[in-house]
Amino acid sequence: MFTDRTEAGRRLADRLSHLRAHPDVVVVGLPRGGVPVAAEVAESLGAPLDVIVVRKLGVPFQPELALGAIGEDDIRVVNDDLVHMTGVSDDEIAQVEARERVELDRRAEQFRRGRTRVPLTGRVVVVVDDGVATGSTARAACQVAREEGAGRVVLAVPVAPKDWTDRLGDVADELIAVATPEFFMAVGQHYRDFDQTTDDEVIRCLDRAARHVEHLRNSDDPLLPFDDDIAIDLDDVSIGGHLTVPDSAHGVVLFAHGSGSSRHSPRNRYVATVLNEAGLATLLFDLLTEHEELDRANVFDIELLATRLLDVTAWLRRRPGFADAHVGFFGASTGAAAALWAAADPRDEAAAVVSRGGRPDLAGPKLGEVAAPTLLIVGGMDRAVLDLNREAEKALPGRSELAIVPGATHLFEEPGALATAAELARDWFFIHLATGSA
Secondary structure, three states: OEOOHHHHHHHHHHHOHHHOOOOOEEEEEOOOOHHHHHHHHHHHHOOOEEEOOOEEEEEOOEEEEEEEEEEOOOEEEEOHHHHHHHOOOHHHHHHHHHHHHHHHHHHHHHHHOOOOOOOOEOOEEEEEOOOOOOOHHHHHHHHHHHHOOEOEEEEEEEEOOOOHHHHHOOOOOEEEEEEOOOOOOOHHHHEOOOOOOOHHHHHHHHHHHHHHHHHHHOOOOOEOOEEEEEEEEOOOOEEEEEEEEOOOEOEEEEEEOOOOOOOOOHHHHHHHHHHHHOOOEEEEEOOOOHHHHOOHHHHOOHHHHHHHHHHHHHHHHOOOOOOOOEEEEEEEOHHHHHHHHHHOOOOOOOOEEEEEOOOHHHHHHHHHHOOOOEEEEEEOOOHHHHHHHHHHHHHOOOOEEEEEEOOOOOOOOOOOHHHHHHHHHHHHHHHHHHOOOO
16 A cells, blocks of 8 residues: 555655666656656656656547557557457548547647657656556557657556556566555555646656756766666767666766777776776776777777767766766777877866776877876786887876886786786776865
8 A cells, every 4th residue: 555656656766776877767657647656766766757648549439448559759559450350440540549649739738838858769768657457558658658769668657456467568678566466456546645646746746857857967966876788879879888886986987998899898897896896987888889890990990989988978977967977088908099089188078097008109199188197007018018108108298107017918817917907097096086186
């Protein structure tokens, strides 16, 4: 038994904690009753809140039987098998759709009051209602979210019948309910207060959520814990990444891997773990798509790699909680050149840079524009690269240090070598990111 929709939303949010601060989560509530529940979920997850306005297309002679549904942007989902079974004509469907479209547009305009819709393309969309009974509305909402480009759909409700996953498992990637009672008659029987939600309440929830997200974007509060694979959707490409945010993190390090490597690099993942243990967030990502990697010239196009690093940094800063986070770049091999090139770009000020076994010489004249404190870590046995780093240190105008790991070769494969490099990186980033020291 839930006290009201607010309490139900808080309990539902606990079940969704694995999505907390996920950079690509959007919470959408079904008006009206689902919005107060969704508002609590969105606030807990640090995610934007929107409504998903849908209207069922009912069979003309049996309106409760849904042939499909419509959403905004002329989105239309129709069950062709059911149309065939009922014998409803195209003209009859068009008449129903025209009528429902008027009501849909009216509600959408009333709830948003000119506010821009939150885009769903490629994102994790959490569809929330105050409960599921027949599931027809939830089904329509999930279908519409998918048509609007959702990369993953999560259907979440406080209460649902025990067999609800059998009914709705085909329209959502994940289904979450706080309670699935054995004896279920109606959603309202599981609430002490189930008064009808008003339009004004929906609008207040949306306004409050917008203010909360804006606060997260512009505050110095610690980032919310998170650890999972993510999709990074840029203007022209989508690339994979892995974001880890430990408790009370105040800074984030973006990794630029070397040629022939990826976000799965065991060496970079090891370094990231050491940084996480020190309270620093990390983002490992693929600098290039699989298609781009087919052209070997791209792998050594430092300007392209640096631009991609900057684009990902800008993408990350738009996520809740990251707007004011201190950002550092960690580069390995050719990725180090990309990190230094990016650090020299005026679009984003990196608070610190660390190069491990890097080729800073490939950054060329950009080295003379790097103001960020830079640590160059090189193996003592990696003689050719060591000479290149000595020359690079002379070219860097800001604070820089060259740290030599005795006995280590280019890949730091010797016992203890990578651990030493990781600890050097940790200490450098902790000084310049976590404490904000220059």
